[in-house]
Amino acid sequence: MPRPNKALRSLATLAPGEGGTIAETPPNLRLAELGLIRGQFVRVLGVAPLGDPVVLALLDTPLVVRRAELEGILIRG
Amino acid sequence: MAEANYRVALVGTPNCGKTTLFNALCGARQRTGNYAGVTVEKKSGRLLADPNIEVLDLPGLYSLNAQSTDEDITRRVLLGLEPSEKRPDLLILVIDATNLHRTLYLALQILELGTPALAVLTMQDLAQRRGFTIDTAALSQSLGIPVVRVVKATPEDIVLLNTAIKNSIATRKNRNKLQRSATPEERHHKVAAICRQAVRPLAKSPGPTPTLDRWLLHRLWGSIFFIILMGGMFLGIYSGARPVMDAIESAMKALAKLAGEALASYPMTASLVSDGIIAGTGSVLVFLPQIALLFFFIALLEETGYLPRAAFLMDKILSWSGLSGRAFIPLLSSFACAVPGILSARVMPSDRTRMATILIAPLMSCSARLPVYVLFIGAFIEPRFGALWAGVALFGMHLVGLVVAMPLALLFNRSLRGREAPFILELPEYHWPHWPNVRRRIQDAVSDFLRRVAGIILALSLAIWALAYFPHSAKTVENEKTAFAKERNIPITEVENESHKTEWENWLKSAYLRESFLGQLGRTIEPLFRPLGFDWKISVAILAAFPAREVFVSTLGIIYSVSDAEKDPQALAKKLLAEKKPDGSPYYSPLLAITIMVFFALCLQCMSTLATLRRELMSVRWSITIFVLYTTLAYGVAFLVAQIGSWL
Numbered sequence: 034m035p036r037p038n039k040a041l042r043s044l045a046t047l048a049p050g051e052g053g054t055i056a057e058t059p060p061n062l063r064l065a066e067l068g069l070i071r072g073q074f075v076r077v078l079g080v081a082p083l084g085d086p087v088v089l090a091l092l093d094t095p096l097v098v099r100r101a102e103l104e105g106i107l108i109r110g
Numbered sequence: 111m112a113e114a115n116y117r118v119a120l121v122g123t124p125n126c127g128k129t130t131l132f133n134a135l136c137g138a139r140q141r142t143g144n145y146a147g148v149t150v151e152k153k154s155g156r157l158l159a160d161p162n163i164e165v166l167d168l169p170g171l172y173s174l175n176a177q178s179t180d181e182d183i184t185r186r187v188l189l190g191l192e193p194s195e196k197r198p199d200l201l202i203l204v205i206d207a208t209n210l211h212r213t214l215y216l217a218l219q220i221l222e223l224g225t226p227a228l229a230v231l232t233m234q235d236l237a238q239r240r241g242f243t244i245d246t247a248a249l250s251q252s253l254g255i256p257v258v259r260v261v262k263a264t265p266e267d268i269v270l271l272n273t274a275i276k277n278s279i280a281t282r283k284n285r286n287k288l289q290r291s292a293t294p295e296e297r298h299h300k301v302a303a304i305c306r307q308a309v310r311p312l313a314k315s316p317g318p319t320p321t322l323d324r325w326l327l328h329r330l331w332g333s334i335f336f337i338i339l340m341g342g343m344f345l346g347i348y349s350g351a352r353p354v355m356d357a358i359e360s361a362m363k364a365l366a367k368l369a370g371e372a373l374a375s376y377p378m379t380a381s382l383v384s385d386g387i388i389a390g391t392g393s394v395l396v397f398l399p400q401i402a403l404l405f406f407f408i409a410l411l412e413e414t415g416y417l418p419r420a421a422f423l424m425d426k427i428l429s430w431s432g433l434s435g436r437a438f439i440p441l442l443s444s445f446a447c448a449v450p451g452i453l454s455a456r457v458m459p460s461d462r463t464r465m466a467t468i469l470i471a472p473l474m475s476c477s478a479r480l481p482v483y484v485l486f487i488g489a490f491i492e493p494r495f496g497a498l499w500a501g502v503a504l505f506g507m508h509l510v511g512l513v514v515a516m517p518l519a520l521l522f523n524r525s526l527r528g529r530e531a532p533f534i535l536e537l538p539e540y541h542w543p544h545w546p547n548v549r550r551r552i553q554d555a556v557s558d559f560l561r562r563v564a565g566i567i568l569a570l571s572l573a574i575w576a577l578a579y580f581p582h583s584a585k586t587v588e589n590e591k592t593a594f595a596k597e598r599n600i601p602i603t604e605v606e607n608e609s610h611k612t613e614w615e616n617w618l619k620s621a622y623l624r625e626s627f628l629g630q631l632g633r634t635i636e637p638l639f640r641p642l643g644f645d646w647k648i649s650v651a652i653l654a655a656f657p658a659r660e661v662f663v664s665t666l667g668i669i670y671s672v673s674d675a676e677k678d679p680q681a682l683a684k685k686l687l688a689e690k691k692p693d694g695s696p697y698y699s700p701l702l703a704i705t706i707m708v709f710f711a712l713c714l715q716c717m718s719t720l721a722t723l724r725r726e727l728m729s730v731r732w733s734i735t736i737f738v739l740y741t742t743l744a745y746g747v748a749f750l751v752a753q754i755g756s757w758l
């Protein structure tokens with residue numbers, strides 16, 4: 034059962050394997066069009082050798098995004 | 111070709127299988143060019159099944175809200191805003207079964223415009239491998255347009271697609287204006303609904319890609335694999351192309367010799383044919399093995415799905431300078447040769463980052479600079495400081511360009527105008543290469559180079575030849591005979607005797623070069639180079655090396671009357687060591703050697719690179735700007751080296 038008050042976490046700080054449903058996202062048209070919209074489930078698949086960028090499991094095809102772009106996207110779960 | 115009656119355009123996200131379809135639809139009936147005023151490649155062709163139909167392969171895009179120059183071109187063509195392009199009569203929306211959601215998102219957005227369209231579903235084989243299949247009938251129903259399934263461009267599937275295209279054009283239907291979505295969210299929800307109807311699960315197997323990625327994207331194992339792969343690729347280009355290049359060079363030399371002998375009674379024509387035309391042709395051909403090999407590797411990386419993964423692994427190393435992981439392969443290749451390196455920047459979408467990458471590529475120390483390093487390090491560093499320092503010097507020379515290039519990249523990225531999409535990559539399914547695509551990639555790169563770059567290289571070679579040949583006056587022979595005889599202590603009449611033949615020929619060649627326009631130019635600009643410690647001989651060699659850097663060594667060889675300096679740098683090194691200043695002290699010092707090498711590492715003394723830059727940036731102005739900039743830079747840094755070195 035999802036706990037309604039569970040703290041929101043920033044997508045930029047998740048470790049590989051962690052994920053959840055997007056609760057809040059700042060207006061970023063490109064990311065929204067690629068599927069980072071509220072209510073969408075997303076998981077961090079992996080991190081590049083030097084810590085950035087990250088690979089997200091999102092929709093059908095994994096997406097590589099720099100952490101800086103993920104700033105402000107909040108995840109519940 | 112006659113004006114086509116109809117235009118159809120392939121539209122889709124990057125990697126959806128558009129180009130594979132295009133190649134299958136048009137075969138050899140295609141050409142590449144550029145959209146007016148931008149560096150975006152334009153691919154168009156005629157339908158094999160009906161030459162009345164023109165097919166356009168539009169640059170891939172994720173959305174009509176364009177964020178890069180590539181995407182903007184596609185948007186403008188689709189909306190009929192591009193002045194030189196007629197709006198397509200029919201769109202072929204490419205839907206990737208393994209990336210259904212995002213490709214449908216774009217398809218919906220385009221269908222909202224109301225242009226007649228039909229859809230092609232690609233990659234169904236890979237979807238099945240991943241445990242699901244897509245119901246084309248359901249998809250067609252939801253979208254309101256025909257959907258044709260084409261797997262790996264199989265001929266039977268292509269026949270069906272051809273029929274569908276011709277039907278759509280004949281009936282002029284398939285116009286299904288979808289209702290506009292107000293927000294991306296709304297459109298995503300519509301897409302999700304379509305997916306729910308069209309996707310049929312088969313088995314619970316995710317296919318090989320996640321497993322492969324666990325290893326290939328692993329922080330340690332993935333990096334090790336990457337380094338081995340890139341090392342192998344680099345060595346492959348660097349040494350794999352060598353035998354063919356050597357073969358081309360010796361074939362050209364043999365041909366030149368043959369022509370020289372055949373035309374012996376017309377010395378000027380002989381020199382024009384063998385030193386101008388044949389040598390110039392050789393300097394074009396010599397690039398082909400590297401270009402072909404590099405594009406073979408790149409096509410393999412693209413075709414297996416590894417290329418975006420390589421960009422992912424390398425992004426952080428390059429991102430601080432404003433570049434991205436995509437710049438890695440062009441820069442790495444430039445260490446072999448900037449010409450294929452710059453061409454390979456086509457793997458990047460056309461935007462500021464691509465331009466910055468192309469602009470710094472010539473600073474990577476290419477293999478043509480190596481003979482220069484080998485000569486000077488071998489003559490002045492190794493004997494005095496030992497093999498270890500020789501190694502350090504060689505490594506240092508390769509580093510100089512890189513150290514200068516990265517801050518410059520930052521500067522270019524800050525100051526260049528141009529749009530820039532955020533660095534976002536999709537990681538497609540791994541798959542086996544589709545060989546016709548590999549062949550097409552190599553063929554395109556080679557023929558484009560021959561058509562658009564070769565001519566300039568040839569023309570400039572001829573110009574430099576003329577400068578180095580003329581005036582070639584008969585007086586020179588008489589004067590030099592006297593000088594030679596005096597130097598050797600022999601009577602003038604014996605100068606042309608068999609016993610002195612080679613020496614005399616080398617002597618005369620040196621004299622001709624000294625008195626040529628190029629030699630005069632070298633002496634004119636000598637004062638300019640004097641602060642660096644360069645004499646007119648070095649200045650002439652620098653000028654003469656414009657057609658190809660390695661010519662520097664052979665030109666010095668000619669000036670110092672050495673037979674074949676390229677093959678035997680030792681002989682030239684001896685002469686350089688013996689060169690004296692007017693006061694009798696040795697002219698060359700390790701410091702001068704380092705100054706020359708630093709100058710060489712940074713300057714853009716390579717007309718082939720400039721010709722390629724002009725082609726890829728579509729700008730003569732930029733080529734000249736960058737030439738002046740790097741020459742100034744090389745001068746400045748070499749000057750600092752000379753000054754600081756002389757204080758120490």
Ligand SMILES: Nc1nc2c(ncn2[C@@H]2O[C@H](COP(=O)(O)OP(=O)(O)O)[C@@H](O)[C@H]2O)c(=O)[nH]1
Pocket residue numbers: 122123124125126127128129130131170232233234235236260261262263412413414415541543544547
């Ligand atoms: N297995 C499989 N691979 C395909 C199919 N269509 C294209 N490909 C491959 O998918 C990759 C991307 O295709 P490409 O035509 O270059 O896509 P573009 O970027 O949209 O032009 C290439 O490696 C193709 O060989 C298909 O139907 N099945």
